[in-house]
Amino acid sequence: MRSPQIHTFQSSTTTSAVSKAPDGEVLIALDSDLNPDGNFGFQRLEISASHLRVFDAGHLELYSFALDSLKSARHQPLLSGGRLEVTLQSGATLPVLSYSLHLAPRFSEAARGLEQLIEGKPLSINLETKRTRCEKCGRLLPEPDGICPACINRNQTLLRVASYLGPYKKQAIALALTSVTATALNLAPPTIQGVLIDRVLSSRSDLPTLWLLIAAWVGVLVCAIGLQILSARLTTWLAGHIATDLRAHVYKAVEHLQLGFFDRKQVGQITSRITQDTDRVWGFLSEGLPFLVTNFLLVVGVLALLFSINWKLALAVMSPIPLVVFVGAFFWKRMATLFGRVSSRWGRFHTHLNESLTGIRVVKAFAQEDLENQKFTHFNTQLKEAGMVADNYWSTIFGLMSFCTSLGAIINWAVGGYFVYRGELTLGDFWRANAYLGLVYGPMQWFAQVNNWFSRAMAGAEKIFEVIDSKREDYVGGGQKPEITGHVRFDGVRFGYDKSNPVIKDLSFEAKPGDFIGLVGKSGAGKSTTINLICRFYEPDAGLLEIDGVDYRDLDLQHWRRNIGIVLQEPFLFNGTIADNIAYGKPDASFEQIVEAARAAHAHEFILAKSDGYDTIVGERGAKLSGGERQRVSIARAILHDPKILILDEATASVDVETEKQIQAAMKHLTSGRTVFAIAHRLATLRNATRLVVLDKGEIVETGTHAELMEKNGEFAKLVKTQSEINEIIGVTE
Numbered sequence: 001m002r003s004p005q006i007h008t009f010q011s012s013t014t015t016s017a018v019s020k021a022p023d024g025e026v027l028i029a030l031d032s033d034l035n036p037d038g039n040f041g042f043q044r045l046e047i048s049a050s051h052l053r054v055f056d057a058g059h060l061e062l063y064s065f066a067l068d069s070l071k072s073a074r075h076q077p078l079l080s081g082g083r084l085e086v087t088l089q090s091g092a093t094l095p096v097l098s099y100s101l102h103l104a105p106r107f108s109e110a111a112r113g114l115e116q117l118i119e120g121k122p123l124s125i126n127l128e129t130k131r132t133r134c135e136k137c138g139r140l141l142p143e144p145d146g147i148c149p150a151c152i153n154r155n156q157t158l159l160r161v162a163s164y165l166g167p168y169k170k171q172a173i174a175l176a177l178t179s180v181t182a183t184a185l186n187l188a189p190p191t192i193q194g195v196l197i198d199r200v201l202s203s204r205s206d207l208p209t210l211w212l213l214i215a216a217w218v219g220v221l222v223c224a225i226g227l228q229i230l231s232a233r234l235t236t237w238l239a240g241h242i243a244t245d246l247r248a249h250v251y252k253a254v255e256h257l258q259l260g261f262f263d264r265k266q267v268g269q270i271t272s273r274i275t276q277d278t279d280r281v282w283g284f285l286s287e288g289l290p291f292l293v294t295n296f297l298l299v300v301g302v303l304a305l306l307f308s309i310n311w312k313l314a315l316a317v318m319s320p321i322p323l324v325v326f327v328g329a330f331f332w333k334r335m336a337t338l339f340g341r342v343s344s345r346w347g348r349f350h351t352h353l354n355e356s357l358t359g360i361r362v363v364k365a366f367a368q369e370d371l372e373n374q375k376f377t378h379f380n381t382q383l384k385e386a387g388m389v390a391d392n393y394w395s396t397i398f399g400l401m402s403f404c405t406s407l408g409a410i411i412n413w414a415v416g417g418y419f420v421y422r423g424e425l426t427l428g429d430f431w432r433a434n435a436y437l438g439l440v441y442g443p444m445q446w447f448a449q450v451n452n453w454f455s456r457a458m459a460g461a462e463k464i465f466e467v468i469d470s471k472r473e474d475y476v477g478g479g480q481k482p483e484i485t486g487h488v489r490f491d492g493v494r495f496g497y498d499k500s501n502p503v504i505k506d507l508s509f510e511a512k513p514g515d516f517i518g519l520v521g522k523s524g525a526g527k528s529t530t531i532n533l534i535c536r537f538y539e540p541d542a543g544l545l546e547i548d549g550v551d552y553r554d555l556d557l558q559h560w561r562r563n564i565g566i567v568l569q570e571p572f573l574f575n576g577t578i579a580d581n582i583a584y585g586k587p588d589a590s591f592e593q594i595v596e597a598a599r600a601a602h603a604h605e606f607i608l609a610k611s612d613g614y615d616t617i618v619g620e621r622g623a624k625l626s627g628g629e630r631q632r633v634s635i636a637r638a639i640l641h642d643p644k645i646l647i648l649d650e651a652t653a654s655v656d657v658e659t660e661k662q663i664q665a666a667m668k669h670l671t672s673g674r675t676v677f678a679i680a681h682r683l684a685t686l687r688n689a690t691r692l693v694v695l696d697k698g699e700i701v702e703t704g705t706h707a708e709l710m711e712k713n714g715e716f717a718k719l720v721k722t723q724s725e726i727n728e729i730i731g732v733t734e
Contacts, residue, residue, distance in 0.1 A: 025049070027123060028110050032099040034081070036062065043097045045084070045107075047114055052086070054097050063096060073115050074501055075108035084111055112499040125499075157458045160465060161281060164242045175234040179290070182227035183297040187305060188220045190435035198428030235290045243282035246464060250274055253468045259537045261470055272350045273467055277343070277460030284457030292454075302436045309429045316415040317437055320407040327404060331397050338390035339456045343463070345383040352379045412437050481556050484563040485548050486513040486644040486675035488534065493543035495533060502541070503529045505698040511691075513644075516676045518686035518706075520716060521695035527679045528569075530695070531647055534677065535564055565643030569650035569679075571634035573622030578607055579614040581622075581633055585641035597640035603632035648678040683720050692716060 028047040035041030035056075042057040052070070054063040071087045076095075082104040084096040099107050113125040165172050192213050200210045251274055262270075306314035356363065356372045363372050412434055419425035425433075489510040496502035503526045511517045519527040532538050533545060536552060545552050552560060565585070573581045582597055583589045589597075594614065598604040606629055610616040622630040638646060680686050687706045694702035694709065694716045701715050709716035 027117070028113050028125075030103075030106055030110055032097050032107075033103060034098045034100060036097070038098060040100075045097060045110065047110070047117065049117065052096070052114065065096075067114075067118050070114075070118050073111045073118065075104065075111040075498065077104065077498075082107060086114075108498055108501070157461050157465070161242070161246070161285075161461050164245050165238070167245075168238055168241060171234055171238055175231060175238065178227050178231040178234065179294055180297060182224055182231055183294055183301060185220050185224040185227065186298065186439070187301045187436075189217060190432045190439070191305075192217045192220070193435060194428035194432035196428070197431050198426050202427060231290070231294075236286055239282055239286035242285055243278055246281060246461075247274060247278045250278065250464050250467050253470070257467075257470055259532075270467070271354060272343075272347045273460075273463050276346055276350070277463050280457045280460035281464070284453045299440055302440045306433060306436055309433055310419065310425055313412070313416050313419060313425065313433055317408050317412045317433065318440075319411065320404045323407075324401060324404045327397065327400050331393070335390070335393065335397070335455055338386070338393055340459050342383070342386045342390050343456070343459055345379075345386045349379045349383050352376060408437055408440070409434075479556055480550060480554050481559040482548065482550065484560070484644045486563075486673075487511070487546075487548045488645065488675055489544075489546040489549075490530075491544040491546065493533065493540045493545055495529060495538060495540050497538075499541060503698050504533070504540075507543070507698070507700065509693055509700060509703065511675050511677070513675055514673060515690040516678065516688065518689035518692040519677060519679050519695065520683060520686065520692050520719065522719070524697075525695040526698040527695060528649060529698075531566075531649055531677060531679065534645070534647065535566065536560065563644045564647060565638035565641040565645070566647040567631070567634050567638050567649065571622065571627075571630040573618045573625070573630055573633060575618065575620045577612075577615050577617060578610075578633060581618060582614075582636045582640055584637055589640055593640060594636075597636040598633075600639045601632045601636035603629070603636050606632070644674055646674050646676045648676065648680075650679050650681050683716075683723055694719075 026046045026048055028045070030045045032043040032045065033040060035043065043062070044055040044059070046053045046055065050067055052063075052065045052067065053061055055061055065086060069089055071089050071091070073084070073086045076083045076085050078098070081098060081100040083098045084107050085093055086096055087093045109125050113123050116123050116125070196210065196213050200206055200213070254270060254274065303314065303318070306317070352375055356376065363369060416425060416430045416433055420427060420430050487510070490507045493504055493507040494502050495504040503524075507526075507530065509517075519530055521527055529538075533540060536557060539553065547555060547560065574584065579591070579594050582594050586593075591614070595604060598607055598614075607614055607616070616624075618625050618630075618633070622633070625633065678686065678689065686692060689706065691703060692706060692709055693700055694714075696715060702709055702712065704712065710720065
């Protein structure tokens with residue numbers, strides 16, 4: 001099967017490409033991996049400015065549609081792939097071609113481009129999809145668009161980690177000086193021992209020299225130990241500060257990432273990067289890097305001293321070093337891949353653990369403890385197997401390294417012993433060479449372990465930097481910070497999480513300050529998506545959303561969101577006091593203001609009924625409060641925030657009828673000077689709305705007041721009637 005050929009266009013260049021392209025020039029070309037009968041094979045999609053064509057493997061034309069005969073196009077998700085469908089002007093929907101799951105994102109984007117061409121708009125699509133394999137080595141990536149552990153530029157990553165030393169230059173210089181001095185002192189004892197053997201022990205004379213050399217030896221040891229302690233403390237201090245800064249940097253980056261990042265990444269994976277990956281960097285900086293630097297300096301010093309003793313012996317005993325280096329280099333990438341796999345397994349393990357513990361009430365409610373335990377066992381076993389493979393591989397490498405280092409000692413006794421026998425080397429010099437050999441080969445067999453640390457740490461650091469380098473929300477935008485009055489206008493807005501299947505289509509309406517807009521429609525109609533667009537959690541794919549006559553992308557994002565108060569369908573409270581949660585949007589609020597907001601939300605009475613009142617700890621996610629209590633605290637939080645725009649996303653879904661009436665009464669006062677958007681589970685609660693906007697499949701089908709829409713007897717009236725019938729059935733059942 002031929003590899004897909006992809007034409008990718010950006011908005012800046014596509015306009016001219018479409019307007020000037022000859023009729024037959026192919027603008028979009030994609031290869032499918034399925035035959036018309038659904039089996040694996042080949043089909044080719046080609047779209048020009050005027051036609052859509054599909055060819056088989058022999059380039060025989062299977063289908064052809066003139067674009068002016070088409071009304072729309074879409075990607076239809078299927079169980080293990082997708083299908084490109086077109087709707088004719090007559091209204092008939094026809095399948096064009098099918099494809100497997102990994103090609104679905106490309107064809108989804110192609111469907112969006114086809115719609116643009118049908119509507120006569122400039123072609124603005126991006127057919128690049130998530131990478132599943134490394135472009136350099138071809139290995140499967142631990143996660144789509146992720147980092148290939150085998151191809152990480154570790155030196156570059158290490159330099160980037162080292163850049164965090166900037167604020168601590170003095171401590172870093174002090175550490176370097178103590179490390180060099182301590183290394184030099186560690187080279188002194190073998191020299192002292194050699195002199196003892198040649199000048200005192202061999203001749204059995206000059207006793208004062210013995211005591212003098214012993215005293216010098218003790219002095220060197222005391223100084224070396226003191227410097228080692230100082231070096232270790234400096235290393236711990238620097239590693240701790242760098243890891244803390246790195247952790248703070250990645251957390252800050254996570255907080256400012258676009259919401260789409262959290263749609264793609266699971267919470268467990270993100271948590272793992274902030275905790276486990278930063279901990280690996282810390283471990284390497286505090287243990288691995290000092291070991292590497294100290295012993296590198298030691299090897300350089302030993303080599304110099306060995307050559308000063310006897311250059312022939314030095315060459316002989318160092319001959320296994322290239323073998324040690326070769327073994328380490330040969331297995332380096334394989335070890336990095338294995339430890340990258342372990343890291344990926346840890347991320348999945350954390351994800352499941354976080355999910356199962358967060359949803360523990362649901363688990364217990366459905367008596368699915370055994371099922372969750374099976375899932376845990378599955379991920380735990382995967383983690384075990386990946387860890388065992390990596391550790392077994394490492395054990396093999398360590399054995400080979402130990403063998404290579406042992407050769408050095410054998411060579412020293414063979415060659416050095418021969419030189420002593422020939423009188424070319426004194427016994428003291430032989431002892432010095434043997435002692436220096438231990439200083440070199442002892443640590444060298446652990447260089448592979450340092451490689452282990454280094455590989456894990458750099459893989460973790462690369463994942464951290466991937467988060468830090470991810471696209472953030474454009475907080476500045478145009479930088480405008482005008483006084484917000486709350487005039488919101490949608491003008492031809494289109495948006496889809498899957499760009500070829502828009503959730504919102506050509507949405508146009510406006511809300512003036514003081515308006516109470518009710519968003520109504522069936523599930524999936526686009527109500528919550530409209531709210532997400534207002535909050536700028538996502539941005540329109542087309543059209544304009546204006547605030548007080550200004551494109552809201554030209555506003556400073558934080559300034560805009562500070563003018564929005566939102567009460568979500570699932571209220572989220574932080575583990576703290578009730579007062580802290582109410583004041584979350586306005587931390588400097590006085591206690592009187594907190595109480596006033598609670599009264600407005602009809603929460604004051606139940607709060608006073610608590611033993612600790614406003615100092616009551618709500619627990620994780622507000623678990624110690626009932627659903628209605630959490631909702632009223634959430635409403636009080638929005639009220640105290642005093643926004644120009646108030647968003648109520650099913651805000652009364654979790655409260656009883658009596659409480660809902662109280663909240664509705666409070667809302668009459670809240671609409672003064674504010675623009676309110678509300679999604680309500682019970683349609684009757686929107687009777688007092690200034691205007692209802694009825695959505696169906698992302699389009700506005702009706703607008704008007706509750707009375708006007710009921711009188712019209714259209715889509716809204718049908719919804720109300722259906723809900724009334726359901727309520728009657730529930731009432732009978734109860």
